[in-house]
Amino acid sequence: MKGVPAIIFGLILLIFPWFGLWTLAAILGFILILIGLGLLLLGAFTYHASKGAGVVFLIIGFLGLITGAGLFGNVGALSAIAGVALYVSGFILIIAGLAHFFKPRTRFSKEVGLVGILLGIIYLIVGSYAADPRGLSVLMGIWLLLAGITSLL
Secondary structure (H helix, E strand, O other): OOHHHHHHHHHHHHHOHHHHHHHHHHHHHHHHHHHHHHHHHHHHHHOOOOHHHHHHHHHHHHHHHHHHHHHOOOHHHHHHHHHHHHHHHHHHHHHHHHHHHHOOOOOOHHHHHHHHHHHHHHHHHHHHHHOOHHHHHHHHHHHHHHHHHHHHO
């Protein structure tokens, strides 16, 4: 029964893509705002004991507030963040895969390198779709449906 909510949310994202993404962006933005407020409070209370740590918490808290407010309900920002995260992950996988070809040979090192390169390319392709809100909604909807169905099996 654990897969039923995933299936429902996946269907919502596929049938009502803007509503689903707006809701996700609002939830993530709200969470970041709460984290930012918590870090600001932590920074204020920590400042007297350790000025360096207090300043770091205050800066991170302020950045969390700004990021949360910018993301709150902003579907375009959510898609941009998802696209950038997938692009960066894809490049990291490709570079790590290439590094396996130049390190001393161990068992399966070439195969692991090839898998890393292929996964990196897949991440780059998926990232190009995720950068568009409609593509992100479809990708997330399909992923949630598959995750829900497989958890029911």
